[in-house]
Amino acid sequence: MTIDRASVTTFEDPTLDTARDAIADGIDRGALVTVFGQCTVDYEGRASSRLEAGDRHVMCKPDGATLVHTDEGQQPVNWQPPGCDHGVRRVDDVLVLESVRSTPDERLLVHFCDVLQVSAFSGSDENELTVSGTEEDLRQRILEEPDLLEPDFRPLATERDTPAGAVDIYGEDATGRAVVVELKRRRVGPDAVSQLRRYVDALERDLHADAAVRGILVAPSVTDRADRLLADHGLEFVSLEPTPR
Numbered sequence: 741m742t743i744d745r746a747s748v749t750t751f752e753d754p755t756l757d758t759a760r761d762a763i764a765d766g767i768d769r770g771a772l773v774t775v776f777g778q779c780t781v782d783y784e785g786r787a788s789s790r791l792e793a794g795d796r797h798v799m800c801k802p803d804g805a806t807l808v809h810t811d812e813g814q815q816p817v818n819w820q821p822p823g824c825d826h827g828v829r830r831v832d833d834v835l836v837l838e839s840v841r842s843t844p845d846e847r848l849l850v851h852f853c854d855v856l857q858v859s860a861f862s863g864s865d866e867n868e869l870t871v872s873g874t875e876e877d878l879r880q881r882i883l884e885e886p887d888l889l890e891p892d893f894r895p896l897a898t899e900r901d902t903p904a905g906a907v908d909i910y911g912e913d914a915t916g917r918a919v920v921v922e923l924k925r926r927r928v929g930p931d932a933v934s935q936l937r938r939y940v941d942a943l944e945r946d947l948h949a950d951a952a953v954r955g956i957l958v959a960p961s962v963t964d965r966a967d968r969l970l971a972d973h974g975l976e977f978v979s980l981e982p983t984p985r
Contacts, residue, residue, distance in 0.1 A: 766860030
């Protein structure tokens with residue numbers, strides 16, 4: 741695991757407003773967020789359950805998973821799988837951390853009456869590269885077989901510079917329209933959509949005034965919230981695994 745220390749935030753005995761803002765910021769930037777404090781836990785879905793007030797450690801992962809741990813055992817006392825959307829809000833004197841799954845319809849609600857610590861870490865586990873492949877593997881798959889992206893896609897450049905940063909793959913579709921391709925080697929959330937949107941906007945400014953640029957996000961999968969943002973911004977998604985060569 742490698743962590744940019746500038747991207748680590750930790751608050752001891754924060755106010756509920758400070759805790760809410762720190763959690764929301766961590767969720768928005770795709771960080772791993774942990775919260776420790778006294779809370780109740782409610783599950784709503786195919787069945788229902790409730791844990792009364794107790795000191796617990798809650799972890800919200802960038803892939804959408806949520807784990808609720810006590811001070812005993814190795815298994816969480818409640819959890820939500822990858823693919824859920826995290827959210828946080830303050831309701832009177834309670835901080836509500838929410839994990840929502842759309843299919844099936846499930847909701848995990850953690851109500852904190854007292855928050856002792858909040859931390860958010862932005863990092864990456866390089867060991868996963870040997871299992872799932874790299875973004876370079878993903879790039880080479882598309883360069884060698886462009887039809888994996890869509891029929892008659894034509895790659896023109898890699899790492900094309902824009903004012904917003906370097907585009908992974910720049911090309912044209914069958915109609916000659918410019919295409920920006922952003923590659924991610926694992927499941928992604930809203931941050932990846934925002935990044936792609938910035939590249940598309942920057943390239944449209946660089947090209948002639950009437951240019952319409954398509955943006956395609958390529959990754960194994962996206963969260964529900966990322967999928968909604970793609971639709972809102974008129975961007976596209978292609979599911980593709982970075983199979984190692």
